[in-house]
Amino acid sequence: MDFSLNEVQEMLTDSIDKFIENDYAFDTRQEYASSDSGYSADVWNMFAELGWTAVPFSEEDGGFNGDQVDIMVMMQCFGRGLVVEPFLANVVLAGGILKRTADAGQKEKWLQPLIGGELHTTLAFTEPQARYDLSDIATTATADGDDWVLDGNKGFVLNGATSSLIIVPARTSGLPGDADGITLFAVPGDTPGMSMNAYHTIDGLRAAELTLENVRVDAGAVLGEIGGGFAALDATIDDATMAISAEAVGIMHVLKDKTIEYSKSRSQFGVPIGSFQALQHRMVDMLTACEQAQSLLMWAAMTCASGDGDAKRAISSIKYLVGTSGQLLGEEAVQIHGGMGVSWELDVAHYFKRLTAISQLFGNADWHLDRLAV
Amino acid sequence: MHVTFSPEELEFQKEIRAFFRDEFPNDIREMQAKGMELKPADQVRWQQLLHEKGWAGINWPVEYGGTGWTPVQKYIFATEEANANAPFIIPFGLSMVGPVIYTFGNEEQKQRFLPDILASNVWWCQGYSEPGSGSDLASLRTRADLDGDHFVVNGTKTWTTLGQHADWIFCLARTNTDVARRQEGISFILVDMKSSGVSVKPIILLDGTHEVNEIHFDNVEVPVENLVGEEGKGWTYGKVLLQHERANIAAVARSRYRMRRLRKQVSSSVRGATPMIEDKNYMRKLAAVEVELKALEYTELRTLAAVASGKAPGPESSILKIKGTEIQQAIDMLYLQAAGYYALPYVPDQYAPDFSDDPIGQGKETQAALRYFNFRKASIYGGSNEIQKNIIAKHVLGL
Numbered sequence: 001m002d003f004s005l006n007e008v009q010e011m012l013t014d015s016i017d018k019f020i021e022n023d024y025a026f027d028t029r030q031e032y033a034s035s036d037s038g039y040s041a042d043v044w045n046m047f048a049e050l051g052w053t054a055v056p057f058s059e060e061d062g063g064f065n066g067d068q069v070d071i072m073v074m075m076q077c078f079g080r081g082l083v084v085e086p087f088l089a090n091v092v093l094a095g096g097i098l099k100r101t102a103d104a105g106q107k108e109k110w111l112q113p114l115i116g117g118e119l120h121t122t123l124a125f126t127e128p129q130a131r132y133d134l135s136d137i138a139t140t141a142t143a144d145g146d147d148w149v150l151d152g153n154k155g156f157v158l159n160g161a162t163s164s165l166i167i168v169p170a171r172t173s174g175l176p177g178d179a180d181g182i183t184l185f186a187v188p189g190d191t192p193g194m195s196m197n198a199y200h201t202i203d204g205l206r207a208a209e210l211t212l213e214n215v216r217v218d219a220g221a222v223l224g225e226i227g228g229g230f231a232a233l234d235a236t237i238d239d240a241t242m243a244i245s246a247e248a249v250g251i252m253h254v255l256k257d258k259t260i261e262y263s264k265s266r267s268q269f270g271v272p273i274g275s276f277q278a279l280q281h282r283m284v285d286m287l288t289a290c291e292q293a294q295s296l297l298m299w300a301a302m303t304c305a306s307g308d309g310d311a312k313r314a315i316s317s318i319k320y321l322v323g324t325s326g327q328l329l330g331e332e333a334v335q336i337h338g339g340m341g342v343s344w345e346l347d348v349a350h351y352f353k354r355l356t357a358i359s360q361l362f363g364n365a366d367w368h369l370d371r372l373a374v
Numbered sequence: 375m376h377v378t379f380s381p382e383e384l385e386f387q388k389e390i391r392a393f394f395r396d397e398f399p400n401d402i403r404e405m406q407a408k409g410m411e412l413k414p415a416d417q418v419r420w421q422q423l424l425h426e427k428g429w430a431g432i433n434w435p436v437e438y439g440g441t442g443w444t445p446v447q448k449y450i451f452a453t454e455e456a457n458a459n460a461p462f463i464i465p466f467g468l469s470m471v472g473p474v475i476y477t478f479g480n481e482e483q484k485q486r487f488l489p490d491i492l493a494s495n496v497w498w499c500q501g502y503s504e505p506g507s508g509s510d511l512a513s514l515r516t517r518a519d520l521d522g523d524h525f526v527v528n529g530t531k532t533w534t535t536l537g538q539h540a541d542w543i544f545c546l547a548r549t550n551t552d553v554a555r556r557q558e559g560i561s562f563i564l565v566d567m568k569s570s571g572v573s574v575k576p577i578i579l580l581d582g583t584h585e586v587n588e589i590h591f592d593n594v595e596v597p598v599e600n601l602v603g604e605e606g607k608g609w610t611y612g613k614v615l616l617q618h619e620r621a622n623i624a625a626v627a628r629s630r631y632r633m634r635r636l637r638k639q640v641s642s643s644v645r646g647a648t649p650m651i652e653d654k655n656y657m658r659k660l661a662a663v664e665v666e667l668k669a670l671e672y673t674e675l676r677t678l679a680a681v682a683s684g685k686a687p688g689p690e691s692s693i694l695k696i697k698g699t700e701i702q703q704a705i706d707m708l709y710l711q712a713a714g715y716y717a718l719p720y721v722p723d724q725y726a727p728d729f730s731d732d733p734i735g736q737g738k739e740t741q742a743a744l745r746y747f748n749f750r751k752a753s754i755y756g757g758s759n760e761i762q763k764n765i766i767a768k769h770v771l772g773l
Contacts, residue, residue, distance in 0.1 A: 280767035288693045295672035317665045372661035
């Protein structure tokens with residue numbers, strides 16, 4: 001039994017923490033978040049140079065063979081820094097599909113430059129009507145000679161407008177809701193017929209609504225087997241759910257620490273507000289929520305990485321917990337910060353907003369609890 | 375990061391498992407399965423059986439006859455003990471006064487008391503709370519006045535669990551009133567319950583059980599050699615003891631066992647009713663408790679791993695008591711709800727050792743409400759959960 005980090009994980013934690021401490025102050029983060037692309041291209045290139053973008057890929061793909069525990073460690077750090085660079089869209093989502101489905105030629109064409117930081121990619125994992133049902137795919141792909149023609153709508157494509165390659169799950173047979181008949185296509189963002197309506201998100205990130213109208217790709221765009229794309233999509237979203245849960249736990253620790261610190265420095269009625277029992281007990285509850293989430297996160301990541309045990313149950317458990325006690329912790333952090341907690345100026349509000357966004361992603365707490373309540 | 379056991383730990387697990395399979399007496403196993411109250415003699419028989427194996431002093435160092443087990447071994451034992459639904463070890467001797475005596479007592483006290491504690495020959499009870507001193511324990515007023523070679527003890531202790539069976543009581547009593555802080559001047563004193571002037575009055579709990587008592591001391595003479603450690607330092611010793619108590623109270627392994635049993639129970643039909651597993655609202659609540667419990671299991675493991683590697687446990691250890699008792703009570707509520715109407719018959723006789731009539735309800739249904747009522751105590755005893763939060767706020771959060 002051992003809960004300590006291994007050498008590689010220690011190194012990753014140290015280097016990401018140092019980067020955030022030295023080069024990623026909150027004001028800098030805000031500047032990147034409000035830039036045209038919504039993140040810093042220089043920072044992203046640095047992620048690639050340091051090998052952070054290579055972690056979850058196999059050695060033969062040029063990666064470090066990292067597993068869910070390694071990604072957990074990294075995402076907790078990114079959460080603490082409120083990092084806006086598109087690690088989730090590129091490495092976890094698009095990378096997750098490519099590593100599972102791409103053939104050698106496709107990997108060379110797309111995965112290598114993704115790891116190198118040159119190619120920005122994303123995964124169009126949902127549709128406007130689908131809510132959290134991954135198999136509710138109405139976008140169609142119709143064979144036309146050697147080509148495929150795609151039509152339909154994708155919702156909430158993370159970093160869609162800055163991605164040169166978009167992985168589009170489309171239906172080649174069956175009906176929305178069927179797991180069978182889903183095929184994954186790698187579609188360059190500038191393909192005729194692709195139109196993107198981009199927007200900011202509540203947590204300072206970027207996403208887009210994507211319309212595909214008569215989008216023509218050749219057979220080389222097909223990732224994996226025709227009609228058999230669901231398994232890779234499902235496994236990738238599982239990884240992504242783990243990843244953002246880890247990010248959420250990182251955020252929870254920061255919000256807890258900042259709230260305790262604030263309660264010691266903010267005086268009312270002539271004493272620090274942290275001396276009030278009504279607030280002390282709530283901050284103890286915040287500590288409890290953090291430690292419980294940290295424990296469950298480690299269990300979930302180890303369960304996923306070990307390959308034995310019920311990974312789906314583990315993932316739903318942690319996502320449910322961060323969506324309930326994590327969300328409550330965020331509300332408490334804002335409440336105890338008082339007026340400062342609801343101001344744009346203070347970082348606390350932005351951690352809270354990211355936590356709220358994570359609660360909504362890849363199945364909210366109710367959705368995951370329903371998966372457990374059987 | 376991994377939670378696998380070493381080959382030695384797996385071997386140990388096998389040994390413990392075999393013991394609970396082969397040597398756990400069938401009559402006690404059966405009484406436990408039916409939820410029947412154990413007679414004191416059966417309780418002692420079970421504890422003496424553990425003693426014969428050398429497993430009575432789980433937390434004790436080897437030099438005092440303890441197991442010397444590692445934290446992981448203790449975890450394995452607790453898990454197997456819970457899975458066998460074995461009786462709880464009464465903590466007052468083995469988990470509480472024993473550790474205080476071997477840590478702070480003199481050589482003579484160690485030789486006089488420890489062997490009988492280890493062998494469960496002597497039944498101990500705890501004299502901490504008083505009618506006027508609950509959460510504010512340092513306000514206690516029981517006095518032990520030195521008079522030549524003995525103390526004269528006067529006062530009242532309350533909520534004394536199983537004091538009706540006890541041979542001895544360990545008490546916090548004030549030996550000095552002329553002190554700067556109330557925590558000073560309190561001493562840790564051992565009192566023979568047969569002493570003249572000791573009387574025991576039962577207190578009936580809301581579930582109708584006689585579990586706790588009020589103990590009166592009326593000019594009770596206690597020899598000075600029954601003072602443990604230094605006069606006036608009892609508060610410090612008592613706090614050490616409370617830390618042992620809190621780790622026990624979390625009862626994570628027991629909760630895991632009860633959740634597994636509950637899952638089994640709700641999967642099948644009772645009296646032809648639709649199984650509770652078909653009730654989505656109920657199952658959501660059950661699943662939410664499972665999530666919290668899984669988290670707590672790993673919180674406990676993180677604490678164990680820290681201790682095993684020689685580190686002090688981190689803040690995660692301090693939440694065990696609060697979360698552990700909240701989860702126990704949530705599980706009680708799940709059992710209560712599963713029983714429906716059959717939670718309502720008040721038939722405590724069904725769980726008495728000599729019951730032989732046709733019972734009302736199936737399994738332990740008619741015990742669900744009583745257990746729920748009784749275990750409201752869990753968030754109150756050992757320092758109420760609100761007091762725990764005060765302690766964490768001060769010592770962990772630095773508020």
